[in-house]
Amino acid sequence: QKPFKKVIDVSSGDPHRVDLQHVSFLRQVLAVCIYPQLLEDKCFPLDVKIRAQKLLEACDGASVGSYTASSGLRHVRQSIAEFITKRDGVPSYAQNIFISAGSQRAIMIAVKLLASGEGNTRTGVLIPGPCPHMLYNVLEEAGVVLVPYQLTEERGWAVDLDNMHQALKAARGYCEPRAIYISNPGNPTGHVQDRKSIEEVIQFAAAERVLLLADEVYQDSVYGKDREFISYKKVLFEMDIELAETVQLISFHSLSSTCIRECGLRAGYMEVVNMDPEVIYYFDNTLCCDISTPVTGQLGLDLMVNPPQSGDPSYHTYMQETFFILATLSHNAQWVQELLNKLPGVRCQPVFGGIYVFPRLHLPCGIKEQAKVGNVPTIFHLSFSISLLSMLMEYQV
Numbered sequence: 001q002k003p004f005k006k007v008i009d010v011s012s013g014d015p016h017r018v019d020l021q022h023v024s025f026l027r028q029v030l031a032v033c034i035y036p037q038l039l040e041d042k043c044f045p046l047d048v049k050i051r052a053q054k055l056l057e058a059c060d061g062a063s064v065g066s067y068t069a070s071s072g073l074r075h076v077r078q079s080i081a082e083f084i085t086k087r088d089g090v091p092s093y094a095q096n097i098f099i100s101a102g103s104q105r106a107i108m109i110a111v112k113l114l115a116s117g118e119g120n121t122r123t124g125v126l127i128p129g130p131c132p133h134m135l136y137n138v139l140e141e142a143g144v145v146l147v148p149y150q151l152t153e154e155r156g157w158a159v160d161l162d163n164m165h166q167a168l169k170a171a172r173g174y175c176e177p178r179a180i181y182i183s184n185p186g187n188p189t190g191h192v193q194d195r196k197s198i199e200e201v202i203q204f205a206a207a208e209r210v211l212l213l214a215d216e217v218y219q220d221s222v223y224g225k226d227r228e229f230i231s232y233k234k235v236l237f238e239m240d241i242e243l244a245e246t247v248q249l250i251s252f253h254s255l256s257s258t259c260i261r262e263c264g265l266r267a268g269y270m271e272v273v274n275m276d277p278e279v280i281y282y283f284d285n286t287l288c289c290d291i292s293t294p295v296t297g298q299l300g301l302d303l304m305v306n307p308p309q310s311g312d313p314s315y316h317t318y319m320q321e322t323f324f325i326l327a328t329l330s331h332n333a334q335w336v337q338e339l340l341n342k343l344p345g346v347r348c349q350p351v352f353g354g355i356y357v358f359p360r361l362h363l364p365c366g367i368k369e370q371a372k373v374g375n376v377p378t379i380f381h382l383s384f385s386i387s388l389l390s391m392l393m394e395y396q397v
Helices: 024-034 036-040 046-058 074-088 103-110 137-141 159-170 195-208 232-237 239-244 277-290 295-305 317-343 364-372 389-396
Strands: 097-100 122-130 145-150 176-183 211-215 248-256 268-273 360-362 381-383
Touching: 024 036, 024 046, 024 295, 024 317, 046 074, 046 295, 074 097, 074 232, 074 268, 074 295, 097 103, 103 122, 103 137, 103 248, 103 268, 103 277, 122 137, 137 145, 137 268, 137 277, 145 159, 159 195, 159 360, 176 277, 176 360, 195 211, 195 232, 195 239, 211 232, 232 239, 232 248, 232 268, 268 277
Parallel strands: 122 145, 122 176, 176 211, 211 248
Antiparallel strands: 097 268, 248 268, 360 381
């Protein structure tokens, strides 16, 4: 017998698993693309039909059943480049955009191209602690050495340059650090970097000659007061011209992590900056092993970066639906943080973006004594992440 009636799984970042309503515009356009006869159906808004027709024209044979280029549909890559250009005020080019089956796959491809050496010469990648739980598996499969650098919990899980330098210095005794991974907004910490922090990381990457891997998949999920998302590319190109032309950067985004949050469609992209053309050639070659990202996912990316505009028939509904999702995340972030901080032995830093909170659990001293009696190992500081989306329906009710 338990003192509760049910257990709620709060570990998943999959919103549709907990009955989050889909974004109508995306599902309507995809429905028409999958079954073009719906173009004659009067129940769909005109902008849905127009977009579906354009996307079908971009597919070989005007069908989502056709293969695409390994790096993705040219039309979608161009849409992504236009989105980045508008976001950052810095030119972006379709040939530097690569679509993959999710951002994790994109990270895997990028890191695999770095992996080399044996023993003390093996490639190392600096990763934050805490970091996305799947990152360990992705990097280990890519064959690189994981080099943790600790985020500063007392400053809301902020990036600490001293910790980066210490981690890098120590790592050079057992591997060759060649890249640094950073998540902004932070996964699973909810921290959002300001411009100064981003500049410091870019300067670190330049001084140490390491590739900068910027995971920016939660860029449209920032809800903290006086906080805003600024991309690494934007900051880089507003710094010294020498840095803007030499720091190698790969940024990642995903259909699974935006307000649309279509995890099952499996699509993401990466943009490479200041990369040698011969290296870019190998990106294409590596992607060929996947044949192509699911076409419905690629079309979803196009709808993500180019949503309905003011004046379009679907605009009002789209804005209502995405605003509700962000409002729910903001509400849940504050609610969960307050709830956890009221629990004995639990501490939770403020959350400003993303879909997770990352509380710390301090086990009571008595547990240590009981563990000694039972000869059981103890963990005195346990951290865990909780998905804010998993409590979405609780808020709706």
